Amino acid sequence: MRFLLVLFALTIYSFILHADHGVYFKSNEVSKENRTGIDITHKNNISYVNSFTLNFMISLRSTETHYGEILSLKEQNGKNLIQITYNEPDLYVILNKRETKIHCNLDDLDLLRNRWIPLELKIDCENNMIYFSLGGHKFENAIEFPNSSKFSLSLGVVNKYGFYIEEVPSMSIKDLGIHVNGTPKHLWPFRKTNQTEIKDILSSRTAKLYNPRWVIDYHNKWKKVNTFSFDKIPAIAFDKKNEILQFVFTSGEIKSFDLRTNTLSAIKDVKGLPILEKSQQIIYGINSQLTTYSFNENSTTKFSKSSNSWEQDAPRKTDDTPKFWHHNKTIHPISKEITTLFGYGYYSYSNLIQSFDETEKKWKTLQFSGDTIEPRYLSSFGIGKQDSTIGYLFGGLGNPLGKQILGKEFYYDLYKIDFAKKHIKKIWALEQDDQFQYLPVNSLTLTEKDSSFYTLMFPCQKSSTYLKVAKGFLNDPKLYFIGDSIPYEFVDIKSFADLYYWESENKLIALTSKETEGESYEISVYTISYEPGSANEINMYNNTLPLSVKLFYALLASILLFLIFFIRQKIKAKLKKEQIIQEPINSFQEKIPTYELPQINAILLFGGFQVFGQKGKDITYRFSPTLKELFLLILLYSIEDGKGISSRRIQEFLWPDKPEAKAKNNRGVNIKKLRSILEDIDGIEIVFDNNYWKIILQDNVFCDIASIQDELKTTDKNKIQFEKIIHILNRGTLLRDIEPEWLDPFKDKTTGLIVSSLEDWVSKLNLDTNIRFAISNVIFEFDQMNETALRVKCSLLSKQGKHSLAMESYEHYVKMYVKLYNEEYQFSFKEIVSENITA
Template structure:
């Protein structure tokens, strides 16, 4: 029976298990009182008889934290204490404040940062055994532990054991499950929530969370890493083995940035120059910086031992490149510099060419199979499984290669086999929107030859943005992921690229552009890999035996069949009542007028957040959680008081833990992003007026909240039924911003909900309105206030008077159940009291 209950709950909670999830523990980067903890047994302890196990996935990240408590467990009857402790680079298990022989050295085990590792602590009190599973390591020791007892459990900084815990290492944890006496009893996926409670999806338990920081935000949000300024254009290359970025200047100077140490430094250069052209013509080959020129047919390499460039002739910055924004690689067979496509002198190219050192010539390579259309600004990446294979995605060009004949945005994917000298077109993404004009950056990251990641940007405006896109190698799908990075696109004066930071399991985005003062600005951002990855949770993979997994599968089939049989019987039994429900439903929603909510230059807040631009395109996806909250703060305060919101108030709501300088920087960056988005909405603008941020709009902008407020006022003045129809059409979409839950928003929701419900209550009680309209109004009231007694009385009375007695009783019974659930007491009025003729109410 227990397995059956677990299965039902698991099936009903699948949405909990299909998104990047997990809890990121704040460590010594914040004050002690702001560090993260989870009290698993905050209400009551967990009982066991002979054994129990605790299993979760854990990830460590690079930080200055070298110590902290991961897990604390206290057995109640025998007062036994177990702690799992981290002291860099070791993991320890402490029993009654003494070290056990359990000791895992991360360096010896090759544990890398930002990778999920399986952790299980299993206590067998009957056989006096303690077992630790950490990754592929299994350790056992003898331990005396009471049977038939209970335990308290917490993670991180939770003080409930009689001694101080204020240190937690830089970790993330997800999918914590507990088995009692061999059976799965509890599972907390650690999915993001706006409350301080985490739900156990196998029981009614909750865990209390302190100072949470969610893993999903690190997979959806780019974090600024560093920025640099150069007096002339730098050519940039990334050494993925050393994890160092190199910046090569025309005069031979080289600067470097070490991702691991965050150190920017200047290399010693004794003599020589690179073969420099302004089209990013440097590449790393076996740890060597290699530069190349198309115009001069030469290469020059930098020797790290002698600190010399191999060529002594300086290149001219006036030498215009032949192939802007081409793709490059070291040929997997010949080991020669190889380039793909490019743009120059008003022409697009589809050449694949390699440089022959012996003859100092560029030779075009010949391939069989499909032909790549001439283009530049494409994205290239090598196969993660076969170094002879490369993939080329997207770009801008046309089939004849002449710029004068127009531009075509490509969203196709080619497989290039350098060993077989063959090209195959895998797919062409058919974009339904001809206004979708995005281009990728130079590099893509492939993942097991099943998908790839690159970043793309809208190409037809200068102040644009970069956004991660996930593509599927065997399926023509493109999915935008996460938030965006500001990007100034000046065609050949701009450059952006994507790198994989292996040791930290992150993606690095690099952007470079020519600034107004003729200097070149380079910015680095990082995001956790893989962005917004949709990984299925493998429930307790180590601790659930195969027999139970098979049992779950069989039971799932049985449950499905059983559900179908029950559903069929219910349908047959209540067919006549279903027809009645169908009739009433149609009758209930019949509109008075055919009012349609505008979807051009529109801001919709009822039923969830949606924004439509001047071309009726839904651009809600462009608002990251922070941008959405910032936009709503400015919008709602502007609507309420007419003057907007101050910078200090924005800081209090969005960045309360940041110092003023950082909060100011965050605000400036996000205001800039927001203004960029609002450029596509005609007549809407953010201004800074008299120390307040304010949203201004003209008559072409439709905001449903503002419209509702105005229409309610007009209806009160005129009693025009058409105005009421417009109000109901909007409100039936749902409550105000029901998908957004910051604390500051509650007062706005409560205030507007109260006004709306009071207005509708006054109207629905008017006997001169027709039955259909009054039923529709009562339904809308229930949408905003499901415990509204006026709506209950109206609906039950009207349904009964129309002969829909069963529906009237059903409405009443549902209300009674909710009332009992919310107030923990029985509803005092009988159905007869509620359903009596409405005239008795007045």
């Protein structure tokens, strides 16, 4: 029930999800009279004095439309006309129908299509300059503009300037803002509405819409691209580089579906045979070579484009019944070998991770330290984008012993698999309700910054079901269902679905496969714009309502938000308690009173990065990876010695490859953004003092690492202080999911100080039994092989009569010891529990 409550709360709260908004401009794919335009000043022009700035986000699509007007601005007094024109791949700023020095090539600037790019145009009348910025690249040109006047403004096809505009590029625009003399005056987010006019949310001004489409529709609705019917089941692979889906048949035949042209073609006169079973045993291997593999025959076959042939000539020696249905697959990031994970076959679930050794021609089982993943199949797996040596596995169906006769368990857990360190870590798990029986597809897609992931999930109680996008978070145990659904026929091993990322179009691709009547197979391909958004997007158009009605809705919204916040916090607290980091054994009946971590003006670093503002709102999401790292650099150096960190050191850590001028500009921009975020916290300040950047925290700001350092320095502690230390450190190690190299010394120093202090307290002080037990668990959180903690824990459990739990703790330690040190642990259980550890 707890899992369903999470989903219920998140569904209600889905309107705050980041869902793409904006206007999608129809271009030459439609007739001229149906193309999109927005008249910003359709009723009256905008006044300015000294200067004004326009800024918005723009996304240019990869289509056959290579030309058109993005923006037209007509100044009233001097009759100056400014146009921003696009002619793929070039963008120009035109002044009075003449080219200016402002000309940029998107390819030269490495600006991708189908991505949001910030665009800014500033007119500085006092200095007679026009400044232009696109994706952070800056340009300027001299201009003569009246010091005060008015201007009209439009986007796309709007004919009001005495000449005919009929071309608009394939683009989308959102968040158009206008500043006058440095002060924000107007803002149009361009959220979906069914009105012909849309309101400026900073004033009463409206803009006129002509033939709009809405970006959100492309992020909420799957588009069926094509459906194919084949006589035999194909093995399916996605060629990311060429953006082609390959369908490979046991006969050796290959059919290719080009996503860009929406055409299916066959490769003619293919020689040889692939070797594979029926469980989608195909992958793009080394050098992007199409490769099939077999578990039954311990073999692989590669397709050579130059010779148009498969390596294998002879037919199969064994049957093609798979050993591992619905397994996951990848190319090992270190060895570059084909690597498979888990699967189902012969009435058993597997938890094997295997790589194919091309030299010895056999599958070898890979060994990992850390957490154990229970046997399963129908899981979702993906490789990180920031770190390609890290894989993430989500969900699945199986049971702890791997035998089908023992029943099925639905898993909603997330594991981090480090192929470089050969280590597995369980990140989180959601407890499922018996009625909630959803399974993911084979692959998941990590976001660019690896903070979240997308997969498809389907309810499996019925054969005729549906697929829906699920968004998960690497550091937060929760899921969102978003967008519409795709029909899916699930008949276990006879069905297959997968998810791919189409990079050039910035879309997700969903693929479904099913067996139809007559033993033919139907493959359907769908796409949706990336990232998928919420179907419950708020309509930004507000009709005028009586004051009493507005107050009623405001009060209702406030109550609802409070209830949602309360429920989410309760659920979050329960979920955290359910997560098993290291030792699951807590047997003492007398609970330590709960110390509530502050969630107002609070900075939490243990267990993970989290920041709360002065109103209790979690503002962690506002820190981009760069802002987060900059903030932590300044904060930790400030706490360490009170002096802070120099600009040169910041450049060395964050922008080592950039020239000093560029790094200085990046630092200035990000410091400004950081200060803006920290305005939500009362009592924190970033200052530049004596050539050092530092963060000053007032007494009303809680920072857990500063609090812990103060507590560790205190010699005489009461019970409340111990409880505080225990509850702070129980969240986990310092910034455990943030791993830049500069952070390692802070982590090592903090861990060493904490472990040594806790060891001293737990072994020498005459403390309350429950506190000593809790401290031993905290020590294991920071040092899983700490012998002092083992002796304390086992001794206390034994003295309480819980000998089996003491033995379980000891055996867990011994197994870890052997795994890490490759030798037997020297002390017996009797020696451990008989150790005199009391004060």
